Amino acid sequence: MEEEQTLSLYTDAYFMREAFKEAQKAYDADEVPVGAVIVCNNQIIARAHNLTERLNDVTAHAEMQAITAAANYLGGKYLNECVLYVTLEPCVMCAGALHWAQLQKVVFAAADLKRGFLRLHENVLHPKTKVLGGIMAEDCSKIIAKFFKDKR
Numbered sequence: 001m002e003e004e005q006t007l008s009l010y011t012d013a014y015f016m017r018e019a020f021k022e023a024q025k026a027y028d029a030d031e032v033p034v035g036a037v038i039v040c041n042n043q044i045i046a047r048a049h050n051l052t053e054r055l056n057d058v059t060a061h062a063e064m065q066a067i068t069a070a071a072n073y074l075g076g077k078y079l080n081e082c083v084l085y086v087t088l089e090p091c092v093m094c095a096g097a098l099h100w101a102q103l104q105k106v107v108f109a110a111a112d113l114k115r116g117f118l119r120l121h122e123n124v125l126h127p128k129t130k131v132l133g134g135i136m137a138e139d140c141s142k143i144i145a146k147f148f149k150d151k152r
Helices: 002-028 062-074 092-101 137-151
Strands: 035-040 043-049 083-090 105-110 130-133
Touching: 002 035, 002 043, 002 062, 002 083, 002 130, 002 137, 035 062, 035 092, 043 062, 043 137, 083 137, 105 137
Parallel strands: 083 105, 105 130
Antiparallel strands: 035 043, 035 083
């Protein structure tokens, strides 16, 4: 059991590094640096980062972009065999979309104490969705803090 948990943490860290690469792309494009990947059977099937400025669309969060790409890849709207890795705790809007997509697991890096879905008193994700936070939290928090510091 311990070996399985260690392997899972290693795998989670690997995929979070891939999500972080997407966050760096967003940072380089002057978008809020949030990145996401969706994984199915240990294979990345979708990569995305925030596109709200580029698309002039408040709903163009990394998670929303990744959900759409994954659903298109799989040819269906349910992602119940998939895991989302995202560099920032999803907001309520994204958590609602994740609920409908019925993801197996959501792994996020940095907590979002102002806008994250966990600040609600009830879980908005699908009841079968597992949640894990804190993988690469320091690195992901730093890039977001740097982005907003540079804006001021």
